[in-house]
Amino acid sequence: MSRPLSKKRKTQIITETLYNLYPEAECSLEFENDPFRLLVMARLSAQCTDARVNIVSKELFKIFPDVHAMACASYEEIEEIIKPCGLFRTKAKSIKDMSVMLIEKFDGKIPSEMDALLSLPGVGRKIANLIRGDHFGLGGIVADTHCIRLSNRFGLVDSDNPAVVERELSKLVPHDIQSGYCHRMVYFGRDVCKAQSPKCSECPLKPLKVCIFSSN
Structure with a gap:
């Protein structure tokens, strides 16, 4: 035997x-090599298919193309666009709040350090490892x-x-x-x-x- x-x-x-x-x-989220887009799309993907996130994100980033525009958006404006992804109120709050924090604490840039990523609203280890792996080329298991x-x-x-x-x-x-x-x-x-x-x-x-x- x-x-x-x-x-x-x-x-x-x-x-x-x-x-x-x-x-x-490769990552099935179409984030166009933009770490901020990947961060937002990863948050939207909770209990939602990547295919739907890709569709919804096109409209979202057409109106709010970067971290500064997203930080200036109202919760309600974001909610209206991301409704098809589900959990839209919780996700909209995370997306706006993380955008504000990125500007206030990280000069509008996406940090590579795990602790810094985890300090962002709505970001857990799964999203942090995705960012570290797909944008920064660092190891990480996306569970x-x-x-x-x-x-x-x-x-x-x-x-x-x-x-x-x-x-x-x-x-x-x-x-x-x-x-x-x-x-x-x-x-x-x-x-x-x-x-x-x-x-x-x-x-x-x-x-x-x-x-x-x-x-x-």
Whole structure:
């Protein structure tokens, strides 16, 4: 009987397989290499699809194109535009308040330090890691719903807590590929390893014995 794969070896196999599937994987939010747009869009994406966020954001940034314009907007003006994204009052407050803080404390620039990002209204570790990874090229595990679901199914973690998943994957995934790894997990989670009715029979990882979900 063969010995079960270690988590480290599983991670290597998953990384290689997903890279071959999605060599050009990138953030699905269309932020035009603008860190402020990414920050706002990441906040809008809570409980909303990236596709809808991309549509709504075009209108939002057409009217309020930068941090200064957004800081001057009223909550009501932002709310009216972002309603389709859901939770619009909470999100509008975060977006305006973070814009004001960026101007007052960071000279209108997006900081790269984790503590500074976490000080912004509405920003948690998931958004902070996304900013650090996609704009600043720094490592960081973005523990979104896809990453959490797949990591549990693969047996890399045994928790639905984003902080735990981030901590455990940070030990397994090399620092310099963490951003791309998380984007590929999102692609794979949408295409194959779906929350409902996963396509286990089509999964390229199934014969590689890395998934504990499909073996049940």
